[in-house]
């Protein structure tokens with residue numbers, strides 16, 4: 766059984782590259798058992814997708830400013 770700490774680590778690793786099957790299964794299992802990690806996973810995914818899309822679009826449009834936080 767994964768700890769929440771490890772599960773969180775796998776969640777963010779998974780956003781960069783696909784997990785090996787064993788780890789993926791462990792994570793999936795943990796997410797089914799653990800409501801807080803499940804919620805965290807959803808949020809992480811949304812933030813990641815939104816962040817990527819937003820950043821990409823601004824770069825394409827040449828609108829990125831070095832000191833812009835919003």
Ligand SMILES: [Zn+2]
Pocket residue numbers: 768769770772795799801802803
């Ligand atoms: Zn957990």
